[in-house]
Amino acid sequence: MIQTRIESMVENRIGLSASAIGSDVIAKAIDRRMKIFGMNKIDTYLDSLERSGKEWNELIELLVVPETWFFRNRESFIFLSHYITSQWPLKHKNRVLRVLSIPCATGEEPYSIAITLMDAGMEENQYFIDAVDISSIALDKAKEGVFGPESFRGRNLSFRDRNFEPVVNDREKRFVLKPSVRQKVRFLQGNLINSNILANEMPYDIIFCRNLLIYLSVKAKQKVVHNIGRMLARNGILFVGHVERPLVGNSEFTWIREPSVFACTKKKLSIKDKSSDLRKKTPRRKQKVFSSKKVPASSRFASAGVHKKPDNAKMSCQQPSFLQKPPLGIEEHDNLSNNEKIMKMATLHADQGDLEKARKLCKECLNENSLMIPANFLMGLICQAMNEEDKAEKYFNKTVYLDPNHYEALGHLAFIMERRGEPGRAVQLRLRADRILKREGATIENEE
Ligand SMILES: C[S@@+](CC[C@H](N)C(=O)[O-])C[C@H]1O[C@@H](n2cnc3c(N)ncnc32)[C@H](O)[C@@H]1O
Structure with missing residues (x-):
């Protein structure tokens, strides 16, 4: 054909x-x-x-799907700001911070990074940002710096008042980004699966690669992840989209344990680590965890906390079980039940920002099976993204009820408690989550 x-x-x-x-x-x-x-x-x-x-x-x-908006997954930018003000100056005195946004689509992501760094007090000459996309239409729009209402989502739009001017008498109600922010980003056209992409550039300290891997074939994903491994500086941080963590995997990256922040650093492999990695087989512990859990057979949501037997024998044994999930590959699973297919679609819609559609699909699943852990968890994420924290809390609580070891749901609950001004409960939830991590780590070591 x-x-x-x-x-x-x-x-x-x-x-x-x-x-x-x-x-x-x-x-x-x-x-x-x-x-x-x-x-x-x-x-x-x-x-x-x-x-x-x-x-x-x-x-x-x-x-191409150039869906994007300013401060998408705000927690990542909060985390970036925190890193820039606390750790970066200690470790890298007087060094220019190099940031990369791939793919950048119409520019909302790299400009959000620029605004974050400016707000964090970085001087103009202390950082620079490169941004790459394959679409020349998207790049032209990015360089133009004029954005409509679809680029500004969520309730907290104070950044818009500070960094944009409304276009006068514009029926589309668009805003122009100030030149001081616009000039901080260099836009480049490129294909991220090419092995020589940005080959002449120095490594980047921060890479945002969000919401691309979900659209790629298995082979293309591997190429992009390999390229990222090359482009990321030794102690650099990689941010991915919320369903993309399993696509990046655990073998080369160590995940940062921060709720709603989907970020990792490159693993430091010593010669000893390398040889023991080769010796290691899939730890026995995983079998025990998987077989003891009554979870839907094939959920693959990056953050849904469903424990499945990983097929990656190189996976680090220091990782907690919720990180030990097989690649999310959207296309490589044909034997999905109807509910699982619906959940796959729901995740995709959620990721593309169509939260209403995602919510509708999740509800469909929950009507069929109210005990479906990934559906409850994704509903929690959707409600949280829609600023419906009470509902989010309800779904995260149910997730934890169904899977008491659901580290991520506990993290989200702690986050909600913090925002609500209940630090005591937040601390308890974080301690519980930490205990899960420690317990799982200990079990692995005992059985090794
Ligand atoms: C959903 S947007 C992601 C934008 C942004 N990172 C975010 O998360 O909001 C996906 C972008 O990937 C770009 N893209 C798709 N395939 C690509 C490739 N092979 N190389 C570079 N960019 C690509 C598309 O042009 C599109 O703008």
Whole structure:
């Protein structure tokens, strides 16, 4: 089939997997392009696609998902600000901080980073930010620095008052970003699956790579993760999207244990670590944890806390069980139950910012099976993102009720308690979460 050939081209050249973005989306894009040329045969279109780089770029523009907004997953920026004001100056006196945003889409992410660093008190010459995307349309929009209401989500928009000017008499109610922020970001066009991407650049201290891996084929994911490993400085920090942690894996990265912050650092492998890594088989402990839990058989949500037997024998034994999940690969699971398929869609919608749709799908699952742990947890995340903390609390509580070792739900509950001004309860929840981590770590060591 010609469409399958075009899908393979897309996957091989830019990594986007047809099963993640949808074959129907690809079919519609092809159809749109063919209509422009008045073509009625798809093989004629394939011909022009193979011959013309320009046509290839046009098609790609219809396939990419440039969904983004300012301060998406705000906790990551709070964490960044904290790191910049506390740890960075101690470790890197007088060194310029290098930050990379990949992919940057229409610029909201790198500009949020710039605003965070400015607010944290960094001087203009103390940092710089590179931002890469494959879409030239998205990059042009980013450089222009004019943003509509869809770029500003959530209730706390004080950053907008400080850094933007409203466009005068604009029916679309857009805002222009101040030049002082705009000039802090260098935008570059690039394909992140290319092995030589930014090959001549020095390593970056902070990399944001969020909401790309979920759309990629297994092979493309590996390439991007490999590239990130090369581009990230030795003690650098990588931020990923909330469902992408298992896609990055545990073998090369150590995850930072901070609720709602999906970040990690590169693992320091000593010669001793390397040789013991090779010796290690999948620890026996995992079998025990998985078989003793009544959890849905194949949930794959990055943060849903479902313990599944990992297939990565190199996985570090120091990691708690909630981190030991198999890659999230959206496309590589065909034997999903109906509920699991719905949850997969719900996660994708949540990640794309369509929280209403995600919530509707989650509810569908919960109506079928109110004990489904990932559905309860994702509902908690969605409610939290929609600033409905009471509801979020209810769902996180239910998650913990169903899975008392759900470290992440405990972390979110602690976070809610802190915000509500109940530090005592927050501390208790954090201690409980810490005990889980320690207990699981101890079990591993005992059985080694
Ligand atoms: C959902 S946006 C993510 C934006 C931002 N990181 C965020 O989380 O809000 C995904 C972006 O990935 C870009 N993209 C897709 N494939 C790419 C590739 N192979 N190389 C570079 N960018 C790519 C798309 O153009 C799109 O702008």
